[in-house]
Amino acid sequence: MTGFLLRRILAAVPVLLAVVTLTFLLMRLAPGSPFSTERSFPPAILRQLEARYQLDGTPGQQYLHYLDHLRHGDLGLSTRYRNRTVNEVLKQTLPVSLTLGAAAFVVALGIGVGLGSFAAVFHNRAADRLAMFAALLGISLPVFVLAPLFILLFGVAWKWVPVAGWGGFRELILPAVCLALPFAAAIARLMRASLLDVLGQDFIRTARAKGMTEERVVLVHALKVAILPVVSYAGPLAANLLTGSLVIEQLFAIPGIGPFFVNSVLNRDLFMVGGIVLLYSVLLIGFNIVVDILYAWLDRRIRLT
Amino acid sequence: MRVLPVLFCLLLGGCGRALPPADFTFINGAEPETLDPHVVTGQPEIRLCEALFEGLTSRDGRGAIIPGIAEKWDVSADGRVYTFHLRAARWSNGDPLTSADFLNSWRRALEPLTASEYAYQYYPIVNAQAYNTGALSDFAEVGVKAPDPQTLRVTLSAPTPYFLDLCACSTLAPIHLGAMKQWGEDWIKPGKLVTDGPYTLGAWRINDRITLVKNPHYWRARDVAFRRIDALSLSSATTAFNLFHSGEAGLILDKSMVPAFFIDALRSKSYFHSQPIYGTYFYRFNVTRKPLKDPRVRLALALAVDRKRLVDRITRAGEPPAGTFVPPGIGGYTPPEGMSYDPARARKLLAAAGFPGGKGFPVLSVLYNSSEQNEQIATEIQDMWRENLGISIELRNQEWKVYLNSLSELDYDIARSSWVADYPDPNTFLDCFMSGRGNNRTGWSSARYDGLIEEACRQPDRAARYALFRQAEEILSQEAPIAPLYNYVAISIYRPDHLGGFFPNAMDEHPLRELFWREPAP
Numbered sequence: 001m002t003g004f005l006l007r008r009i010l011a012a013v014p015v016l017l018a019v020v021t022l023t024f025l026l027m028r029l030a031p032g033s034p035f036s037t038e039r040s041f042p043p044a045i046l047r048q049l050e051a052r053y054q055l056d057g058t059p060g061q062q063y064l065h066y067l068d069h070l071r072h073g074d075l076g077l078s079t080r081y082r083n084r085t086v087n088e089v090l091k092q093t094l095p096v097s098l099t100l101g102a103a104a105f106v107v108a109l110g111i112g113v114g115l116g117s118f119a120a121v122f123h124n125r126a127a128d129r130l131a132m133f134a135a136l137l138g139i140s141l142p143v144f145v146l147a148p149l150f151i152l153l154f155g156v157a158w159k160w161v162p163v164a165g166w167g168g169f170r171e172l173i174l175p176a177v178c179l180a181l182p183f184a185a186a187i188a189r190l191m192r193a194s195l196l197d198v199l200g201q202d203f204i205r206t207a208r209a210k211g212m213t214e215e216r217v218v219l220v221h222a223l224k225v226a227i228l229p230v231v232s233y234a235g236p237l238a239a240n241l242l243t244g245s246l247v248i249e250q251l252f253a254i255p256g257i258g259p260f261f262v263n264s265v266l267n268r269d270l271f272m273v274g275g276i277v278l279l280y281s282v283l284l285i286g287f288n289i290v291v292d293i294l295y296a297w298l299d300r301r302i303r304l305t
Numbered sequence: 306m307r308v309l310p311v312l313f314c315l316l317l318g319g320c321g322r323a324l325p326p327a328d329f330t331f332i333n334g335a336e337p338e339t340l341d342p343h344v345v346t347g348q349p350e351i352r353l354c355e356a357l358f359e360g361l362t363s364r365d366g367r368g369a370i371i372p373g374i375a376e377k378w379d380v381s382a383d384g385r386v387y388t389f390h391l392r393a394a395r396w397s398n399g400d401p402l403t404s405a406d407f408l409n410s411w412r413r414a415l416e417p418l419t420a421s422e423y424a425y426q427y428y429p430i431v432n433a434q435a436y437n438t439g440a441l442s443d444f445a446e447v448g449v450k451a452p453d454p455q456t457l458r459v460t461l462s463a464p465t466p467y468f469l470d471l472c473a474c475s476t477l478a479p480i481h482l483g484a485m486k487q488w489g490e491d492w493i494k495p496g497k498l499v500t501d502g503p504y505t506l507g508a509w510r511i512n513d514r515i516t517l518v519k520n521p522h523y524w525r526a527r528d529v530a531f532r533r534i535d536a537l538s539l540s541s542a543t544t545a546f547n548l549f550h551s552g553e554a555g556l557i558l559d560k561s562m563v564p565a566f567f568i569d570a571l572r573s574k575s576y577f578h579s580q581p582i583y584g585t586y587f588y589r590f591n592v593t594r595k596p597l598k599d600p601r602v603r604l605a606l607a608l609a610v611d612r613k614r615l616v617d618r619i620t621r622a623g624e625p626p627a628g629t630f631v632p633p634g635i636g637g638y639t640p641p642e643g644m645s646y647d648p649a650r651a652r653k654l655l656a657a658a659g660f661p662g663g664k665g666f667p668v669l670s671v672l673y674n675s676s677e678q679n680e681q682i683a684t685e686i687q688d689m690w691r692e693n694l695g696i697s698i699e700l701r702n703q704e705w706k707v708y709l710n711s712l713s714e715l716d717y718d719i720a721r722s723s724w725v726a727d728y729p730d731p732n733t734f735l736d737c738f739m740s741g742r743g744n745n746r747t748g749w750s751s752a753r754y755d756g757l758i759e760e761a762c763r764q765p766d767r768a769a770r771y772a773l774f775r776q777a778e779e780i781l782s783q784e785a786p787i788a789p790l791y792n793y794v795a796i797s798i799y800r801p802d803h804l805g806g807f808f809p810n811a812m813d814e815h816p817l818r819e820l821f822w823r824e825p826a827p
Contacts, residue, residue, distance in 0.1 A: 032706025036713065037346065038723075040743025041422050044438040049420045082339040083490050084511075092511045151547060163547040166513055250541045253548070255513035259540060268706050 005289070012285045019281045020070065020274065024063055027270050034079035034268040053079055055270075066274070075278070076271030080264070086275035090257065094279070096166060097249070097256035100179065101242035103172055107180035108237070112187025113230065119188065120195035120226075121218060131188065138185025147178040147251045164253040175252040179245055183237055187230055195226040224298055231298065235291035239284040327516065327535035329820065332545045334559030336512050336538040340493045342475035343414040343421045348813070349559065351475050353536055356517055356817040357500040358478035361389050361407070361457070362469050366819040368729075368810035370469050374402060374479070374501065374524075375457070384464025384765045389457040389472075395522040396481050397505045404451035410479040412444045423476040426727065429465040464765040467636065467730035474728070478502075503529045503818035512538055517817065530806075530821035549576075549798055556807070557798035558815065565678060568622050568796075576800050579623045580809035583632045583726035584793035585734070586624075588671070588686075591715050592786055593748035596667065600784045601658040606719070607644045607788035608651035609693040610686055616791050619681045627789040629778055630738075634811065636730045638771050641779045644788065648693040655694055663695030670699040673721035674708040682790070683721065712746045722746075725793065729812060731774045732762065738781060749786030 035049050050056040053076075054065045069076055075086035119131035154174060155163035161174045198204065199222055207217050249258035257276065264272035334349040342354040355364075363373035375389035394402040414421050415437045427433040431448030435441035448460030461468060471477060481499035485492040492498065495516075498506045503525065504517035517534040520526065537554060539545050545562040548554040557563065563571070571577040590597045590606070597603055612626030625632075628643030652662075660666040671686065673679035680702065687698045698719075703711060711717050724744075726733045736742065739758055740750035754777050761773035781787070795813040806819040 032704075032710045034706075036706055036709040037422060038709065039346070039422065040713065040746075041420075041424070042438050042743070044417050045420045045422070045424065048417045052418070052420065080338055081336075081511075082344055083341060083493050084339075085490075089511060148543065156547060156551065159551075163551045163553070164544045165548075165553070249512075251544055253513070253537065253539050253541070253544050255510055255538075259512060266705060 001293075004292075008285075008289050008292075012282075015285065016278065016281055020067070020278060021063075023274050023277045024066060027268070027273055028059060028062075030268065032268055034270055036268075053077060053271075066271075070278075075275035078269055078272050080267045080269040080272070086271050089260065089272065090275060090279060093255060093257040093260065096254060097245075097258060098242050100172065100175055100245075100248070100254060100256060101238070103176035104179035104183070104241050105234075105238055107176055108183040108187060108241070109230075109234065111180065111184035113191050113227065115184070115188040116191025116230075117195055117218070117223065117226075119192040120199065121214075123196060128192075132192070135185040135188040138181045139189075141182070143178055143182060143245070144247050144251070146181060147175075147248060150174055150178055151251070164251070166252075166254050171252075171254075175248050175254060178252075179241065179248045183241070187233065190229050190233060191226065194229045195222060198222045198226040228295065228298060231294050232291055235287040236284065238290075239280065239287045242283060325533065327533045328531040329533075329556075329822070330514075330535040330537060330548075330554045331556035331558060332539055332548065332554050332562050333515070333536040334538070334562055335540060337515065340498070340506065340509075340515075342478040342480060343410075343419055344423075345475055346422050349536075349538075352558065352815070352817070353515060353517070354475040354478065355502065355814075356504045356534070357498070357502045357506060358475060358480065359502040359523075360474065360478040361391075361472040364473050364812070364814050364816060366806055366808045366810075366816060368808075368812045368814050370473060373473065374407075375472075378469075384466070385461045387459045387461070387468060389459070391455045391457065392524055393455075394501060394524050397500045397520045397522050398481070398484075399522060400481070400483070400499070401454075402479065402501050403454035404457040405454065406479040406481070407457050408449055408451045409482050411449055411477065412447075413480070413482065413485075414476060415444075415447070421476060423474070423727070426471050426474055426476045429461045429463065429468055429471070431460045431462050463763045465762070466767060466770070467728045467732065470728040470730065504534065507533065514538065525818070529818045531817070534817055546798075555799060555804055556820075560794075560796045563796050563798065571798075572623075575802075576798050578797045578799070578801075578809055579794045580811070580813075581623075581625050581632070582793050582795045582811050582813045583635050583729060583733075584723065585627050585630055585632060585725075585789050586682075586721075586723050586791050586793065587627070587630065587787045587789040589712075589717075589720045589722050589747045589787050590785065591717055591719070591748060593715055594718055596658065596660070597669070597718065599658045601654040602660070603785035603788075604644075604783070605651040605654040605658070605694060606690065607785045608647045608654070610689055610788060610790065611646045612790055613646070614689070615682060615685055619678065619685060620791060622794050622796060624791040624794050627792045628782075630724070630781060630787060630789050631731045631734045631774075631778060632726075632792045632811075635726060635734075637767075638731045638774060640731075641775050641782060643778075643782045644785070651693060655696075660696070666694075666696040668697050668699055669718040670701040671719045671721070672701045672703060672708065672711060672717040674705045675702055679721050715746070715748055720746075722787070723793070726812065731771070731778075732758070735774055735777055735781070738786065747786040749784065751780055751784065754780045 035046060055062060078084045078086055078089060115131050115135060119128045122128045151163050154160045162171050165171050204217060204222055207221050246258040246262050249256045260272060261276055264276060333352060337350040337353060339345060340353060342358045345351050345354050359373045361373055361375035362370050365371050374391055374394050376392040377390050379388045391404055396402055413419055415424055415427055415433055417437060417439045424437045432441055432446050436444060436447050450458045452458060479501060484497060484499040488497045495506045495508050500520060503520055503523045505520045507516035507518035509515050515536045519529055519532045539562060542562045542564040545557050549557055590603045592598055616624045616626055628645055629640035631638060631640045633640055671683045673683050683700050690696050690698055712720055724734060735758055737744040739755050757773050757777040761770045764770040764773060799807060803823055805821045805823045807815055
């Protein structure tokens with residue numbers, strides 16, 4: 001296991017370097033400067049700004065400066081939020097997105113696995129059709145439709161939860177559910193198909209022939225195998241959820257990392273873009289490693305090499 | 306799967322710590338880029354900086370200039386020397402505030418390293434521009450002196466009637482350089498920022514809220530009603546409205562926080578307030594390109610736009626159609642008649658320029674930054690030019706930073722633009738179109754125009770000065786390097802029976818220190 005982890009981490013280094021280099025290149029090739037504004041200012045001031053952010057050298061020098069900062073764990077200064085480093089912005093916003101993402105992840109898995117298993121167990125019956133209709137609805141309704149509807153119903157009309165904001169458990173409920181539902185629907189369909197497949201296999205027939213109760217067959221034997229496709233889906237899903245959602249965070253005024261994803265590109269906030277892309281890559285690689293470990297744990301036929 | 310509930314519970318600890326409730330919460334708009342008063346440029350930042358820092362002068366709720374840290378001032382007979390007498394004011398940490406604080410802060414604001422975008426607000430001061438652009442290295446030669454701790458003497462290059470307005474701007478506010486030296490880049494963070502305004506910085510949660518706490522050392526602390534104010538940073542207009550309707554915010558100040566598709570429905574509500582401000586939406590013509598080199602073509606295009614149709618059909622928030630670049634009433638100035646909707650004259654001008662009925666006119670493009678309203682306006686004008694002049698225009702949409710790049714490099718034919726006054730004086734508009742100015746961005750140049758603006762800047766008499774501005778603006782209207790379209794309005798959402806001290810004004814300035822809840826508080 002240790003050897004596997006070490007190998008995967010070492011393999012991640014060139015991937016991350018490629019990501020950093022590509023992001024750096026693309027951001028510099030993009031037209032428009034981080035310092036261009038509607039009101040122009042004297043060239044002397046522009047030069048000082050470029051010097052402050054070490055953007056006054058050749059592209060090669062700028063790249064080396066950037067790598068040197070990264071080596072020390074410094075993601076650079078934000079060109080938009082003056083006086084703030086990218087590290088500082090991520091340190092403040094990432095825990096918020098992680099909290100929201102983790103809550104959404106739990107809700108998505110809980111609803112998805114539950115609904116999918118329920119549909120598979122009651123295959124071709126009314127309950128199955130109802131569950132799959134709910135899943136279809138979840139997939140078809142975009143979050144920017146679902147969230148305002150939920151806000152109007154649960155926040156404005158019934159006042160069960162706050163309409164927006166961040167602070168405690170009550171503020172977390174609505175955004176976590178809205179963020180989770182489309183993924184829960186996808187998991188439910190995945191889970192149903194997988195469980196149906198497993199329930200038709202020989203080892204399940206054997207278990208039933210031995211006189212095992214249907215609950216035990218499903219919960220102990222079938223579910224553990226059927227959940228494998230969901231686990232492989234969960235890796236990228238976790239990375240996706242934990243790094244913030246632009247729409248949900250904007251609609252619910254959640255101070256997470258989501259809006260920075262898009263706005264930093266629009267603002268040409270070079271180091272912020274670099275930092276976020278790097279963070280996202282690290283999370284994606286990290287979750288894929290976790291998925292591999294989970295795979296091996298769930299299915300003993302898989303060996304980590 | 307058993308770890309998931311544990312993970313969930315652990316992460317719940319990551320929910321933000323609840324902050325103490327504020328007396329007043331308002332929607333401030335986008336997340337502030339900084340709170341350094343010398344580098345702020347956007348309304349959300351300036352609004353907060355004016356609550357944290359006070360300059361020599363200040364503005365009241367109606368936008369009028371009142372004494373700030375300067376108790377009074379004398380102006381020399383030629384209007385060039387201002388002597389400010391400072392009151393016995395203190396910083397929020399109790400340190401006395403002296404004229405040396407102003408002197409050193411102004412030096413810092415003008416240093417090229419500070420990279421202050423609005424440093425030009427200092428340029429009326431002798432040698433300030435030279436120091437700011439690095440042409441002069443000795444600050445002693447700049448026209449600011451502190452003969453004693455309570456006196457600041459400022460010498461201007463020319464009488465500048467709006468200088469007291471500039472003194473109220475954040476760029477000219479003092480900062481506590483001791484705290485800055487002590488904390489470096491972190492000096493603007495809560496617990497470290499030392500202020501001289503009505504509020505100090507209590508908390509700053511990125512993309513969430515900025516908490517302002519009443520400054521007990523502020524010289525007018527007794528008149529400040531709210532002890533704690535939360536300024537919410539939001540980017541969704543719908544969320545802003547939900548917060549207002551659920552009573553979690555008492556005021557929406559940013560126009561972008563009012564959903565455009567709602568405006569028709571909102572206009573009749575008692576909480577909807579709109580007021581024309583000193584800002585103009587206009588089109589620039591790139592005069593370096595054919596056929597826009599010909600002023601007759603530019604004027605024809607400008608005269609063929611029905612501005613009333615634009616504001617009635619598209620903007621719909623009560624914007625006044627604009628025939629001149631300078632909005633009426635700015636500093637008491639009356640602009641010339643300017644451009645009106647005259648399709649018949651437009652057709653004649655186009656024919657005289659060699660394009661009768663639009664025949665032979667090349668297909669030009671209108672450039673605008675991505676926004677639904679910009680696109681609607683461009684489409685409407687495209688129709689008007691086709692109907693009135695028989696010409697075809699293409700629409701060219703660019704993302705903000707790319708659009709700014711195209712403007713600066715004159716890589717466009719016709720471009721959407723806007724300008725909002727920095728101070729209530731026609732100069733803030735007309736100065737833009739002097740030859741070679743960075744904000745000109747049309748390639749247009751007129752020696753006569755430049756001469757008139759320069760002369761106006763030297764002129765101490767207000768009436769004579771305005772007459773010169775008027776002549777200059779007439780040139781702008783005749784040569785048409787731009788086509789003004791409409792003046793902006795500010796929109797604010799609040800319940801006047803609850804919130805007091807809020808007065809719509811043309812500078813759209815609303816000092817937070819003036820606000821209070823009417824009895825009974827909501």
